[in-house]
Amino acid sequence: MSTISWTENDETRSARWYSENAAPPPEQVVVVDDRISAQSAYRMGRAGTGLLYRGDFHNARQLMSALDRRLRRDARGGGGGGGGGDAAALFHSHRAARARRAELLGRLLVVLEPDHSLRLRRAPDVRDACGHAYGPPAADDTGPTCVSLPEVLGVLSAYQWHLKGVDIPALRTSVHPAYGVFSPVRGEYIDLVADAPLPPSAPRPVVFDLGTGTGVLAAVLARRGARHVVATDINPRAVVCARANLRRLGLADRTRVDETDLWPSGRADLVVCNPPWLPARPTSDLELGIYDPGSAMLRRFLDGLTAHLTPVGEGWLILSDLAEHLGLRTRAELLAAVADAGLRVLARYDTSPRHPRAADSSDPLHIARAREVTSLWRLVPDSSPAEI
Structure with missing residues (x-):
């Protein structure tokens, strides 16, 4: 594990360095407090210096907001939106700007004590939220941990979502x-799964839910009468989360959650997959639900589907077409991947997004988002009858 060092009150101090997105620790760290100006912080952050905040928590948040405003202003002044009429170029320019923003704001640092407390004036009690994100503090752990302020704020926000649901x-x-x-804040894809007709030859199907996340689709299908649902995810956090949700919903007796890379053993009457919808590389584990490099998960689902279906089975692919509007994947490429896997489309059901960003005209990707359609594709092996 990396460490980070700084000088404070003429004493050299150090702490473990932790970053959820695996950002490296800054090589130089200086201690700052409420007296630092946004201009000075911006200049130092741009130079790669980490700013360890020792003042008031709310002032630290205000400083972060001021840095963000300067970043956005400079991006506008320097043509940071970029891309012209090329949707793919605009997407990559937008991602690069977000990466620069995350890098600079991530240089505003705080220290978590061994019990996960945050010793800043007017700081909230972050211990439960950090315990939820990082696990409970080790009983024999006596050292502090240095993290970025944006990460702490993300941990707090995620914990509120967890508590509220x-x-x-x-x-x-x-x-x-x-x-x-x-x-699962984008409910339109859940509604597609809730409304699509189950395989008529298997009205109480055995179901595989690949990449289950919170377990929401497994729960919907179990509530719809599935005889048994096997949900999988490669993310250990997702496995724990899905098991807890299914247990809370009283569905543990009809479901199983496996930590595995996509496919469980055996065959199912219905295989459901909602892969990440954009074929680009994630910058952290937190982006794994959005970005699928080279459409790898999508292709593995398609290529493995026939071998994991019963003779009367079918697969449901739930996929947004945002990648098509961004020029990252064409409809022809998607249909070719389906055909290459020995599959054909039995039916397709479409819905439009309802999330706020679809109507946000200030979003650089607004044109693509406004055209987005999410579809449920019913797929069967090419040798199957026209209707099952």
Whole structure:
């Protein structure tokens, strides 16, 4: 594990360095407090210096907001939106700007004590939130940990989502996402799964839910009468989260959650997969629910589907077409991947996004988002009858 060092009150101090997105620790760290100006902080951060905050928590948040405003202003002045009429170029320019923003804001640092407390004036009690994100403090741990202020704020926000839950109308209750697990706030894809007809030859199907996340689709299908649901995820946090949600919903007796890389053993009457919808490389584990480099998970689902279906089975691919509007993948490429896997489309059901960003005209990707459609593709082996 990396460490980070600084000088404070003429004494050299150090702490473990932790970053959820695996950002390296800054080589130089200086202690700052409420007296630092946004201009000085911006200049030092741009030079790569870490700013260890020792003042008031709310002032630290205000400083972060001021740095963010300067970043956005400089991006506008320097043509940071870029890309012209090329949607793919605009997407990559937008991601690069977000990466620069994360890098600079991530240089505003705080120290967590061994019990996960934050010793800044007017700081909230972050111990439960940090315990939820990082695990409980070790009993024999006596050293502090240095993290970025944006990470602490993200941990607090994720913990509030976890406590409050996300309302799922199809379940008439909430599911509770965990830190580092994709939150099902985009309900349109859940409604597609709740409404699509089950395989007529298997009205009480055995179901595989690949990449289950919070377990929400497994829960919807179990509530719809599935005989048994096997949910999988490669993320240990997601496995724990899904098990907890399914247990809370009273569905543990009809579901199983495996920590595995996509496929469980055996065959199912229905295989459901909602892969990340953008074929680009994630910059952290927190982005794994959005970005799928080279459409790898999508292709593995398609290529492995026939071998994991019963003779009457079908696969449901839930996929946004945002990648098509951004010029990252064409519809022809998607259909070719389906055909190359020996599959054909039995039916398709579409819905439009309802999330706020679809109507946010200030979003650089607004044109693509406004055209986005999420679809449920019913797929069967090419040798299957025209209707099952």
